[in-house]
Amino acid sequence: xxxxxxxxxxxxxxxxxxxxxxxxxxxxxxxxxxxxxxxxxxxxxxxxxxxxxxxxxxxxxxxxxxxxxxxxxxxxxxxxxxxxxxxxxxxxxxxxxxxxx
Amino acid sequence: xxxxxxxxxxxxxxxxxxxxxxxxxxxxxxxxxxxxxxxxxxxxxxxxxxxxxxxxxxxxxxxxxxxxxxxxxxxxxxxxxxxxxxxxxxxxxxxxxxxxx
DNA sequence: CCAGCTGTGAAAATCCTGTGAACGCAGGGA
DNA sequence: TCCCTGCGTTCACAGGATTTTCACAGCTGG
Numbered sequence: 001x002x003x004x005x006x007x008x009x010x011x012x013x014x015x016x017x018x019x020x021x022x023x024x025x026x027x028x029x030x031x032x033x034x035x036x037x038x039x040x041x042x043x044x045x046x047x048x049x050x051x052x053x054x055x056x057x058x059x060x061x062x063x064x065x066x067x068x069x070x071x072x073x074x075x076x077x078x079x080x081x082x083x084x085x086x087x088x089x090x091x092x093x094x095x096x097x098x099x100x101x
Numbered sequence: 102x103x104x105x106x107x108x109x110x111x112x113x114x115x116x117x118x119x120x121x122x123x124x125x126x127x128x129x130x131x132x133x134x135x136x137x138x139x140x141x142x143x144x145x146x147x148x149x150x151x152x153x154x155x156x157x158x159x160x161x162x163x164x165x166x167x168x169x170x171x172x173x174x175x176x177x178x179x180x181x182x183x184x185x186x187x188x189x190x191x192x193x194x195x196x197x198x199x200x201x202x
Numbered sequence: 203c204c205a206g207c208t209g210t211g212a213a214a215a216t217c218c219t220g221t222g223a224a225c226g227c228a229g230g231g232a
Numbered sequence: 233t234c235c236c237t238g239c240g241t242t243c244a245c246a247g248g249a250t251t252t253t254c255a256c257a258g259c260t261g262g
Contacts, residue, residue, distance in 0.1 A: 092129045
């Protein structure tokens with residue numbers, strides 16, 4: 001379970017995510033979220049699915065944790081890979097990880 | 102309930118429609134409409150039928166929602182599949198989804 | 203005590219939806 | 233031919249819904 005997509009590498013067993021070989025400084029939650037997303041490339045994942053994988057259980061109906069962590073993750077990915085948008089929003093549904101454009 | 106027609110794939114349970122494996126960015130309504138149409142290929146569906154499936158209930162007599170969303174859907178499908186017309190108009194009746202030409 | 207992580211609330215930004223109206227097009231009749 | 237009519241297509245917009253981002257307080261480990 002190791003993934004390389006372009007300049008990004010995700011290594012769950014090493015608790016690491018690398019860009020051009022350099023580790024991103026992600027928190028545990030951010031890394032779990034990135035791992036979860038990257039394990040299902042091009043697939044639209046609902047908030048419920050993401051929450052279940054990263055936090056466990058079901059989110060409160062008004063829980064915004066997933067959104068907040070997607071935002072934080074985007075900020076760090078965006079800093080390391082300017083001009084790329086790896087995580088796409090699907091309004092009313094959830095998020096999709098797209099390693100290639 | 103999964104449908105593949107040529108380069109187009111409709112996956113209701115994943116809230117997704119793919120062209121060549123890439124998700125179209127459709128809104129919920131657009132996707133519901135595409136799902137409904139694609140579940141009845143080659144069949145002419147009236148506005149009333151489409152409205153009932155996508156919006157629920159009956160449309161006002163002068164409601165243009167179906168037409169507007171067919172137009173929006175065509176625009177996005179046309180962008181992903183140039184030169185193809187998947188949704189045909191049947192004047193005075195409704196619309197027909199035709200995956201093959 | 204300090205530094206960093208976490209989740210929550212709320213404001214700001216963005217997107218979706220339905221509606222009215224304008225536009226285009228084809229057919230019929232004068 | 234020209235005008236009118238009916239119908240479908242598309243544009244524009246306002247209101248509402250959803251997402252993004254920020255700030256903050258609690259917590260933890262050093």
